[in-house]
Amino acid sequence: MKKYNFSPGPSILPQQTYEETAKAILNFDNTSFSLMEVSHRSKGFQAVMDEAVELFKELLDIPSGYSVLFLGGGASMQFCMVPFNLLEKKAAYLNTGTWANKALKEAKLFGEVVEVASSKDANYSYIPKNYQIPTDADYFHITSNNTIFGTELHTDLDSPVPVVADMSSDIFSRPVDISKYGLIYGGAQKNLAPAGVTFVIVKDDILGKVTRKIPTMLDYRTHIENGSMFNTPPVVPIYAAMQTLRWIKSKGGVDAMYKINKEKAALLYNEIDTNPVFRGTCAIEDRSLMNVCFVMTPDYEGNEADFIEFAKERGIYEIKGHRSVGGFRASIYNAMPIEGVQALVNAMQDFAKTIVK
């Protein structure tokens, strides 16, 4: 039986990424040395770094004037690196959930933070709209996809100040107009690579404007000047990222990912909306294409553990919802094939047959 991993992260990656990275760990670039033991400054690894950066630029259509960086520290490090580098007086944040909150909390260490809107009143089940972004803010921070609550901003916002986006869980899932952003960051461990590398896309001219001193390692300019090689970069995750990017390109790029992601999400949300045992937890227009959250309808509450077991017997793993939402969360990142989503839908239908009177 085929097994499918619906984990929110670390999560499923393309088979090509696993296989090619495994091969390179045993024998990198026909050197007979492992990828783990070659110098990050070797010609062979420099070619990997260059290709990964080039594929980022090509697949996301990144305009000139932006740099692509591969750093350590996870998206969580960016929660402090962003304000360290960009917040002089005031920053604006959109509060759409746990990760947005964590980012906001760090920014408060550096200056005034305005929470322009929040969906906390409804357990972050929607994306706030109709708010004002202060024109005197140094930047406006959003979390484009809320991995825990299953909501997503489906469009690139117009903003009077640079937009900074945490795209940890939706990068490469849809086309993005990069020119509308000052900075985009994310942990790689959802749509890109194993944990250990953090990507940053930064518009060069937004840097260098704060008056505070920035520690060398936390200054984006250090990493731009050194091509993400100021210190030893996470070579294995970067190699894996390059393989995932090659895979995305071979499948037709981000437009093709977006098309299939919409089909996968529609298949699952349609089942959630029509199956009497389940219901969605988010505002329909804000539903995430990547993390699908759902619970049991009141008549069937209490059967959650049974469904999780039932699904496992059918090859469906890691669908337990986050404790802040409960129920179920199916993460259907780029590498999840539509067959996996269909298997989950079949399990939901079969389970309903066992309990609906």
Ligand code: PLP
């Ligand atoms: N931001 C979002 C949207 C996330 O989903 C996560 C992790 O799941 C993080 C930030 C934290 O990422 P990291 O563990 O790389 O610090």
